[in-house]
Each structure stands twice: as C-alpha cells, then as structure tokens.
Amino acid sequence: MSGDRLVSGSRVAVVGGGIAGAGLAASLMFNGRARGVSLDVRVYAQGEPDSVPPPVVLTPECRSRLAALGCRVPLDWRVHELRGVEVIAEGRRELLPAPAGGLWVVDNWPHGPGGMSVVREALTTAATAQGARFISRRVDRVEHQPPSPDAPAPVRNSGPLVVRAQGSGERFHAVALATGTGSSLAESFFPDFQPAPTVAAVHARVRQSASRLSLAPLARLWLSPLPTIDGLFLLPSAHSVYVLAFGPLVTPADLCQALMMAARDGLLEEGFELSALETTRLPFGPGRTLVAPGQLAVGPAAVGHPLQIGLSETLATCSRAAVGLLDGGLSTAALERRYVRNGLSEMMEDAAAGARSVAWLRRAGRRAPEAFLAARKRGAVGGVYSGGVLGLAAPTPLALLASARWAGLREVVGSWLRTTVEPVPTAMPSLEPDLYYVVDDDPDAREAMTQLLESTGATVVAFADELALFCAVARRPPTAILLDVVLHWVDGLRLCEGLKKHPLTRNTRVLVMSGLDRPHVRQGALDAGAEAFLPKPVEPRQLMQALLGEGLDAPRPALRPADVSAGLEPDRYAAS
Template sequence: MNVSRLASGSRVAIIGGGIAGAGLAASLLFNGRARGCALDVRVYESGEPGTIAPPAVLTPECRSRLAALGCRVPPEWRAHELRGVEILSHGNREVLPSSPGGLWVVDGWPQGQGGLALVREVLAGAATAQGARFIQRHVDRVENQPAAPDAPAAVRKNGPLVVRAQGGGDRFHAAVLATGAGPSLGDAFFPGFKPAPTVAAVQARLRHASPRLSVTPLARLWLSPLPSVDGLLLLPGAHSVYALAFGATVTPADLCQVLMMAARDGLVEEGFELAALETTRLPYGPGRTLVAPGQLAVGAAAFGHPLQLGLSETLASCSRAAVALLDAGLEGSALERRYVREGLGELLEDSAAGARAVTWLRRAGRRAPQAFLAARSRGSSGGMGGGGVLGLSAPTPLALLSSARWAGVRETMASWVRTTVEPLPATIPSLEPDLYYIVDDDADAREAMTQLLESTGARVVAFADELALFCAVARRPPTAILLDVVLHWVDGLRLCEGLKQHPLTRDTRVFVMSGLNRPHVRQRALDAGAEAFLPKPVEPERLLRLLMGHIAAGVPTTQPHHASPESTVSDETGRYAS
C-alpha cells in the first residue's frame, strides 16, 4: 500500500466555496469514486459575498470540463454568445473573432444571479450529490498537529491537520486553499506558503435606461486608457455591461472616469447608470510555494493573470489537484512533483507570461492591437490546461508576450525619432453659444445656479450625476461648465483634467467650485486647466460677470478699474493677472 496516498475514509477540507472550491470538491469525489476511494469532503464557505455578481464566460473547453464533472449545462445558457473581443489602444483597434464553438456569456443579473454564481451553484450541486458537505464558517488558520499517541483512536484516525474556524477545530488528512485572489491565509495556511501575486482592480455593473442587447455582441479590452489603468474590460451581459479596470494603483474614481471616456467614444451607450461598484484583486502571475504535505492551493489563489477570461484554467487546476491528492497527497515532495511540476507546469508558465504581457502591451501603445493579431497568427491552441487569452483559442499567453515585447520595443524606438501628432476626430461639434452645464450633487445649489443663468436667457443643463458629463460635452460643447469639486464618483478636479486632455473637450471653459476655499485646492483646480476657482457659496454677480466675459477670470472684483495692466495681483480665483 502506498502510504502517501489518500486512503478510503480520508477527510479533506476545502477552504473557499466559490468556483474553485466547488469544482475541486466535485472533482475529488468523482475521481475518488472511480478509484474505489470514498472521501469525506467538507467545503468551508467563508467571507461575505460582494455586491457585484460577475458574469461567467464559458469556452467550449469550460463546457466540456463541467460536463465531465457531472454538471448539466442548461440550454438557456447559450442565449448570449460573443462574436469576439475588440482590442483598443491609443486610437487603434482590432477585433479577434471568437473561438470555434463560441464564447457563451452566462449571466442573469439584475433579475437573477450573476454568471459565476450560477456556475458555482451547478458545481456545488454536483459535489453535494456525490457527498460533499458545505459549511458556512470562516477559517482562521490551518495547523499541522499530529494527534498524541495516547489520544483516542477516533482522534488519531482523523488526520494531522487542524482547521481552526470561528473558535472551533476539526481534524483532516488534507486541506486545500481555494479562496481566490483576495486576502490569503499566507503562513496561516502553512509556513512559507506563497500564493499568486495580485493586482488591484475595480469592477462595476452598468445598466441602461432602455436595455437592449445587440445580436452577437463584442467584448472590449481597452488598454492603458489612463496612466493608472492598465486595462478596462467591458463584457456585455444579459441586461447590463460588466466593467473591470485593473492596474497597480487603480481606484473607483479611475474606473468612473474611464467609463465616462468610453461613453464619449461610443464604447458604451450614453445614459448608463452605475448600478454597483466595488474593489477587488486579480491574480497577477504564479505562486511560488503552493504545496506542503497534504496541502495545496488551486485556482486564482495559485496562479492567473488579468487577460484570463473563462474558467478553463481554474477547472484544470481542480482536476489536477484532485488527482495529485489521491496519488501523492500526504508526502510533500511527491505532491510537489505530481501537482506543480507535472500538473501545473504549463498553467504556471502561461500565468507568468500573461502578467508580463500586460506590462509590454502598455509600452506598445498604439501597436498593442496589432500585437494581438501577430500573436494569433502563430498558433491556435494552448497547452493541455488552458488555451489563449481572453477566452479565445489564440493567441496563447507566451505568443502574446513575444509579440507584445517586440511591439513595445518598436514603439519605444519610434518615440525617439517622431514628433507626436495627436489624431483629431473626423468631426468636431461646434460650440453651442449660451449653453451651460452645471455639475453639482447639491440639488439646491444646482437649482439656484440654473435659475440665475436662465434669467439671462441662457440654456442650462444640470447634472446630478457626473457620469454623463463627458458624453454631453463631446456631443454638445457648451459655452462653459460649472463643476463642483466634491461629487459622488469622481472629484471635480480629475474631471476637469480629463476634459482638458481630449481634443473633443479641451477647449471647453471649466469653472471649478468648492466650499473648501483653501490655497492648495485653488492651485490644483488651476493646474487641472480650470478657467477660475469659485468659492461656495458662489457670488451671483461675480459668476455672471465671469461667464459673460465682462471681467477676465484672473481679475478680482475688488480691483480698481484704473489699475495698471502691468500690475500683478492675486484674487480668490487663485489666478494672477498681469
């Protein structure tokens, strides 16, 4: 008898009840039964569910793996299929057609569950049908504490690993970490455990006033839309759009600003509502120390990268972990060889290449979309565990890394010798005289300024939600914008800066308002490109004189009319007039 194997009756704890946890439970029980090995599998479902219910992308391989685990894929899941993925970067774009067999987007939000929750439910049902038990308890740590020789036989037979959860402790022969890319147990799982590195991300759901979904829609990947955003993924769901922005320093404000830019450029429909938003983490490469005797990590806790759509890699790690635990689970070096080197070798290599490709795609700039096409032409299939990036059969992460690196080098060299010429839109709408936009989340302030401006015969559009501003300015440029600093999603200073950085909106006059009348706020507003800074409450007379052009933005109302034009003075706007 091989003492390193899990014997019939062994107890296995799985920490995390998501896709990876439920998938591993089903795979363990299925493979164990095929070998005549009955296991006692407990799945600890820990953590509060997020407000976002992401959709799931099912490739043909995903659907095959689910079927192999005894999961019935409902026919209605095929109601939504992607035509492909559009890659955008610095004004250039290319479309990568979907894989043979189609990319299914599984999603029921907001009427029902998100796609990942639906797939997880099916996997959990398959695992439960085979005997798995799901426990609602948060795990604090896992300890390797063999029972004392004089302990009761019932204790000794239950294994050396103690899973500590909410004050209690149960013994197991093996323990698996399947908690995703969020906060990891680290050394509390086993000493020296090194999970996959992660990168910050923000995810959101966009809902439209009149939902409509085009036939065979496209997913979109917008590369480096902002300095702080490496990429924005837009994935159409059944009745909404799922948005995911990632980057080392990305914030919710970054995602909101990029979404406004996307609406301005026609990538999402105008008038969207930001129905839900939350921060998250994405795996960004392979973990380094993933196993100990009887212990290992699966799914995003072990490896991954931001360009990894679909569930193929996660499900592949579950099946390989199940086989490795059954064959060599109790002996450290054998488990390392069976699971990591022989099982995950290609998947770990792909995750490292995918993470590095993101960095080079950012450097490639306008050449990035072409790098995807060049990589796609090199081959149409990946390794045994996964396939290409973005849920496609090609390009593979390794091929993309090679193409992206070459594109990045070429773009860097070209930037040394060329003069940057910013492309202008084909048509630039003409400015509409006497049209003013007011952006303020204070209803009373909006109403007061609207009435003031309308009393002069001007037309006014007031925004309670700043998310529609970029679209409005790009399509109907106003005479000026009155912009509050403190808004719901993005601060006004960032909005002003974003408006001034795009050829469609850079010539629009922006007046920044704030109740925080401090020198550093005034200076930041002016640095962002504002015409002037107006302390709140705004003086009506001064506001009208500024907007109607009776005084220059930098000239204070208290300045004598006979002042010498050569004199330099400072006023409450923070500008200096010469």
C-alpha cells in the same frame, strides 16, 4: 491514513465557495469515488455578494470541464454568443474569430443573477449532490497543530490542520485555498505562502437604453486607452455590457473617462447608464509558494493573468489539485511534484508569459492588434493543459509574448523617427453654452445650487456622484462644471485633473467647491486645473463672477451680471 495519501474518511476543507471552491469540491468527490475513496469535504463559503455581478464566458473547453465535474450545462445558458474578440489600439482594430464551438456569455443581469453566480450555483449543486457540505462561515486562519498522543482517538484521527472560522475550530487532514484574488489569507494560510501576484482593476456594469443590445456580438479589448489603463474589456451580454479596466494605477475615474471615449468611438450605444462599479484585483502571473503539508492553493489565488477569458484555467487547477491531494496530499515534496511541477507547470508558464505580454502590448501601441494576428498565425502550439488568450485556442500566451515583444521594439524604434502628434477625437459633441453641471453628494447643497443657477435662466443638471457626470459629459459637454471636493468614488481634485486632461473636457471650465477653505485645498484645486475655488457655503456674487469667466478663452455663459441682483439677494446660497 496510508502514508502520504488521503484514504476513506479523510477530512478536507476548501476555503472559499466561489467557482474555484465549488469546482475543487466536485473534483475531489468525483476523483475520490473513482479511486474508491470516500472523502468528507467541507466548503467554507465565505465572502459578500458581488457588488458588480460579472458574466461568464464559456469556451468549448469550459463546457467540457464543467460536464466532467457533473455540472449540467443547459442550453438556456446560451443567452448571448460572441462572434469573436476585437482588439483595438490607437484607432487600429483586428478581429479574432470565436472558436468552432462558440463563446457563450452566461448572464441574467439585470433581471437575475450574473453569470458568475449562475455557474457557481450549478457547481455547488453538483458538489452537494456528490456529498460535499457547504458552510457559511468566514475563515480567519489555518493552524498546523498535530493532536497530542494522549488525545482521544476521534481527535487523533481527524487531522493535524485546524481551520479557525468565526470563533470555531475544526480539524482536517488537508486544506485548500480557493478564495480567488480577493482574500488570500497571506501567512494565515501557512508560513511563507506566496499566492499569485495581482494588478489593480475596476469593473462596472453598463446598462443600455434599448431593451436589447444592437451592438455586434463582439467582445472588445481596448489596449492602453489611457496612460493609467493597460487594457479595457467590453463584454456584451443580452441586456448590458460588463466593463473591466486593469492597470497598476487604474482608478474608478479612469474607467469613467475610458467609457466616455468608448461612447465617442461608437463602442457603446447612446444613452448608456452606469449601474454599478467596484474596485477589484486580477491575477498577474504565477504564485511562487503554493503548497505545504496537506495545503495548496487553487484558481486565481494560484495562477492567472488579465488576458484570460473563461474558466478553463481555474477548472484545470481544480482537477490538478484534486489528483495531487489524493495521490500525495500530506507531503510537501509530493504535492510540489504532483500538483505544481506536473500539474501546473504549463499553466504557470502561460501565466507568466501573459502577464509579461501586457507590458509589451502597451509599448507596441498601434502595432498591438497586429501582434495578436501574428501570434495567431503561429498556431495553437501548447501543452496538454496550455490554452490560448481571450478564450481562443490561439494565440497562446507564449506566442503572444514573442509577437508583442517584436511589435513593441519596432514601435519604440519607429517612434524615434516620427513626431508624436496627439490624436484628435473624430466626433466631438458641440458645446451647449447654457448648460451647467453640478456634482455634489449633499442633496441639500445640490438643490440649492440648482435653484440658484436656474433662476438666471440657465439649464442645470445635478449629479449625486461622479459616475453619472462622466456618462453625461460624453453626450452633452457643458459650459462649466461645479464640482465638490468630497465625492463617493474619487476626490474632486483628482476628478478635476482628469477632466482637464481629457480631450472632450479639457476646455470646459471647472469650478471646485469645498467647505474646507484652507490654502492647501485652494492651491490643490488650481493645480488640478480648476478655473476657480469657491468656499462653501457659496456666495452668489462670487459664483456669478467665476462663471462669467473673465480672462478665459472658453465661451461666455448665459448668465449676466444683472442676474446677480435679480432675486438672488440672500448673501449666501447653498449650505454644507
């Protein structure tokens, strides 16, 4: 070692084999060679495969940064190119055109890996070609244990940091955390480590019935479609749409309701199908304590905000981290100065402004799209490493924050002067009086209930989970929904409450079923808006009486009291 600098032979561990981890490994090898320093870089490629394979939007800056890291950017990545980003809020829309170089959507799903996997593999190949090694192990913690003076020379020269990974331990001179927002290791990385704050999010893949999307090549940001959703991204690729909803209280049920509204408003094609859904976290500002002797965090674990599209900020942190480690990686003061203050200060300021903009855009309501245009007219005024929002050169996060704050204040004052009227859906599908939906994750109970209802002449569609239910309700509202309490993504009581709050289904009768016949469950169902609670196994006579809806304003179903005695004589039907 030479003072606080890394020299040839220094060992560096990168925790996380995603885009940030592979990008940092490639940047370390490239910058080390440029300084005549040969590093031993090991990447711990931990983590499970993506349940929802995200695409990647490559801005012109992203493509330049990838090329600088030795990553080949083939033309066949240009499967789908966006014309721009449309911002939507309360029926108002504004289009922000794509930059001159275009926004490429890299994605092979469902016929191949998602764009994130494609770019990650390309960066991994580039880093491996320069000498980095990738290890498939999950890191448990990082310990600071300087070797004793009596230790053998190889141990004394192998560094003071020990990476514990699935029972094994190896020594390094420096360790970088690049696990994104999914696994920050908390204080298992170093004491008082404070990564970027995060916000809850749900993302999904929506498949279209057509072989190729006929929608305009636009990414869309729908602001505050529901009280629990701050923003909903709709990102089209060649054969699917990637959907991302974020907000402190967002749930999978909220995302499904937003998709119903998107289909109603023509933002999704008819016949869409949810193929995958998963909860996740998004960075929501800058981290506060990112460095320790020989240790730092990069990528979304360090800095970011939900209005970013693309990889520019993540790749920029990799370049800054590599320079900081090489120039002063063993000193906290040097890392703080070179990596945080000199390298990330502008990005951290942007991340803080981007996160604060989200709250003001919610307050701005219908004025939010205009706030983007007003901020864009201010120009792309930023520092060397400062970028725009939504993958665009402008507006910058600071300009957007100023415009969103002004729009939010105007909307708050304006709301005092007008009466709030709830918007009515422009195109509400007609009710089908003979159609019933059954939602139960038990196949036997689903089949039994379907047979019971079909024997009365009704049309029945059964669903194994709530995702398919939301897709169907958007196109064919039923007379009634029979809903089990225990479901895959969200409990039936929460789902019932959401259905009753949504304009498309608030007048649809919901009957909640459960094998747990307890007063608090029954009362919870009624409090959620259900017309009836049915203990399981369900009695046919009780079901028929509930479906007849006596005393309800909803249309009467096709079922008749005479049907109860026509071949439905087992006293109890439907088990579980």
